[in-house]
Amino acid sequence: MKYAFFPGCVSQGGAPELYPAARVVCQRLGIELEEIPGWTCTGAGVIQEKNQLFGDTLNARNFAKAEQMGLPILTICSTCQGVMSQANHRMRDAEYLAEINSYLAEEGLEYSGQSEPKHLLWILIEDYGLDRLGGYITRQLTDLKIAPFYGCYIVRPTEALDIADHPERQQSLEMLIQTLGATLVDFEGKTRCCGFPILTINQKNSMAMVGKHTSEVKDLGADAMVTPCPLCHLNLDGFQPKAASQARRSIDLPILHMPQLIGLAMGMSPNELGMKRHIISTGPLEVKAGVRR
């Protein structure tokens, strides 16, 4: 299995532990990743609100490059997934696609409109198979209570994400947690917003969202939250101390990147998975998982 890899900016920027963790986990699973040369940011929905045509053209450029590689696209970011899917959805309009292709022509690129970018989460379920993934599990994680947190853009709007054809995508993270042998802690906030997009605009509200979700999960007895979105991770992990201070309580809930939980279940070490780089210590969770004493 080979994919055109779209890592997204944050996996090499604010959450630099994600990129190597995803790479090493995919390698062990036999999923070959070839990075799209010169890929650009998807626009994260921010560029699109100011200049949708520019944002969508950037995505078409990435898709065209992947088509030249002859490979389907794999991403490890919920936000990138959503923005790519939304841009792709708009480009189903032939006239719009033709306009975008007229701008790409100067670079000798053309996008067919046929690409279907997928998050590693979806790929594991739809292309790889959870049974096959189960075959790689060597570490018993039953004692770990894990809550899912999707990130808005991988669950909404459902039309652009082809949820009608793939209803299982709405339960994908829960399915993965259970396949990995951990105990699922379901909670209402799993598909809500982490507050990251308004971090520099209304920090109080952003922190209220972080505080609400992490406290709720902590109070349900979870050992950690797992997310397929590095932007959620930045806010839920990096800003959790600030959110806790605003909420006037202690929270201390470790937040795992999705590939890290997979790696742990596959017997990999927390160091290999970059867990030392988290703001909220994963130490207690590692003890509980029997990774260290």
Next chain:
Amino acid sequence: MDVTIRVKRQDPEADGEHRLPYWQEYPVTIADNATVLDALIQIREDDDGTLSLRCSCRSAICGSCAMRINGHAGLACKTIANTVVQDGVITVEPAGVMPVVKDLVVNFDMFWEKIEAVDPFLKHMGREPDGEYIVSNDAMLHLSGVTSCIMCGACVSDCTVLEVDPTFLGPAALAKAYRFTADPRDGDSDGVSMERLWALSEPTGVWDCTRCNECVQACPKGVAPMDRIMAIREQAIQQGYNNNNGARHTDAFTESVAHSGRLDELRLPIKSVGGFTNMPALMDYMPVAFRALRRGKMPPIAHKNVDNVEAVRRLFRQLEPDPPAPRVSNNSPFG
């Protein structure tokens, strides 16, 4: 079809245990094409007359029966029961954000207060025309998307910002505001609603939206409130109301990607809060930055360009919209 309707009930005015929320299950047999509302009415008529809910038209026109079905807001009359049944159960809760009056009935006072706060009527600032206002078909067709709103409150129910901050104007009122900022009859003789755009750019307005898409998903009429909020942001920036963190964030983000192909995460927050002139905001980030630095989590100091970055820069130059009107302050020009 046999199904169990699991209803979150509450009677805040009652004495005793029912004052707090509790779950009650109603096993019912309904027709295969029955809606969730049909099931609830059947329960109220046949099983339990104390179950309270609002409904009227049963045709997705009146907007009375918005509630959360399996955790997400929608109209009970527009939701076919057999499309949402999960393991024989459909979970029904009152709409979120607004306080519960009883069972599935919520108090809409805050909803209407927010609608009133955006002055939901045409305000023509120029000279009144001698006869009727002539408006193009295209302009009215564009507005028909927003005027389809039936004020059901589904978007407000699921708004992630209102959940933590009741002062936010919220998706319904902001979509209503767009109905006027995009109306050529509103504002000055060019149809520019300066006063509204200034007010909507203030705190509690368009920049507080997280772009989470909950309202787009919840709206049963395709109004897409979030898209309207983004359109107001663009209108406001075009009129020069860009002296706020939201507009700066959008500008800095776009510039970063247009210049290097990728996001410069180190400089983005600095530029968003207004650069080094805003020391209090920057100092506020210091503990977070320090913790990140200690864990080796800081984004690279030297931000690299992607290969063939000139192609990206050229695309941006080609597709860049006209620059906004120069304006340095967000002070209201209206006193």
